[in-house]
Amino acid sequence: MTGSPEPAVGSTDQPHSGLEAVWTAVDDAGAVGFVHVSERGDPNRRYLTRVDGPDRETALVILPGTKNQPPQAVYCVPRGVVSDVTGFKQVTSDTEISRQIEGRPPTTATGQQVRAVLADRLGTTVSDGTLLVPRTLPHDAAVFLQEAGYELQSTPAVTTARATKTSAERDCLRAVQAAAADGLARSEAVLAASEPVDGRLVVDGQPLTAERLRRQINTELAASGVAPADNTSIEADTDVADRLPAGEPIRLTVSPRGPHGYHGHLKRTVAVDSEGGWERRAFIAAEAGLQAAQREIEPGVDISTVQGEAVAEVGAYGFAVTPDTDQSTQGRATATVHGVGLSTHEQPAVGAESQLRAGAVIAVDTGVVDPARGTIRLGTLFVVSEEGPETLIEYPTSLTPVDRTE
Incomplete structure (x- = not known):
């Protein structure tokens, strides 16, 4: 890729x-x-x-x-x-x-x-x-x-x-999103090559930390001609200097900035040597939430509708859909939808200029948050058009990391 x-x-x-x-x-x-x-x-x-x-x-x-x-x-x-x-x-x-x-x-x-x-x-x-x-x-x-x-x-x-992007602006966004995909693919390749030792990950005999993985992504981004812009993050249930955990969710966020100032946006969650169970169910729910959001994306639709449908779909897999629900045994369904361009967060957005218009480029993130089990998040960019939503750059979703660089 x-x-x-x-x-x-x-x-x-x-x-x-x-x-x-x-x-x-x-x-x-x-x-x-x-x-x-x-x-x-x-x-x-x-x-x-x-x-x-x-x-x-x-x-x-x-x-x-x-x-x-x-x-x-x-x-x-x-x-x-x-x-x-x-x-x-x-x-x-x-x-x-x-x-x-x-x-x-x-x-x-x-x-x-x-x-x-x-x-x-x-x-x-x-x-x-x-x-x-x-x-x-x-x-x-x-x-x-x-x-x-x-x-x-x-x-x-x-x-x-x-809030509405021209064809040239969408080309800029598509190019930087492709670079984000390259960075994410690099991180997946490293994780796919890692091995669990005492519940933590090592690769090539060396500890695999969040900081080490972040640097690998940023090196790939720079090689693709874009700037990490301090927007690359690796999140897991561990300190940044400690080895990443095996069998637990690791969240990867890549939002580089291209030469003309436009930003990419990709989020994935992977788990090395996962036993499935809760992580698998939450991951499938997040995938379904992205698909539900995509079905709602069209000109004239309020962005809160897209967000609400995504949350409802994630919730259909047995997760709470309201913040005041007891999450001790469920976890909470989440979704955010907002514009992306010269800023990582811009209009259209819930509560301000919230109606989608043809040409808008929006980030959709879906997932599950559970204080006891972890967090699953998936996210990508869509283009709003009269012909139907377009995924700006296709990038596969998989809970198990896959080497996509070959």
């Missing part, structure tokens, strides 16, 4: 920026513009600019078009990093947008620069207009804009747009 890295930055497959969604919201609201201020690591900034960095506070000002000029997007950055973000001007889009980069001196606050950009582009006579902003706009930037006379109106335009 070989994963391919995401398209290289600058390739024709690079995702378009999310500027169109914002200027459309500006136009619909009759606003004079949109302002986004953030630090590096903000996925909304990556979505709007398609630039990774800089490690400084930046702002993006988006202005609607006029009869004589197209919409404008001005990237406001510290003067010393202007040369590092020139890629912003090279990003393609479906609509003509004038992209500009403006540097600011060290003594100028981000909010001051934004206010100056607005005054220059709009003129001081329209400083009483409405600006659309995300709810996360820093307080100091808001103060600068309000003092200039602008009325600030919160908009979910960016997070709403991110």
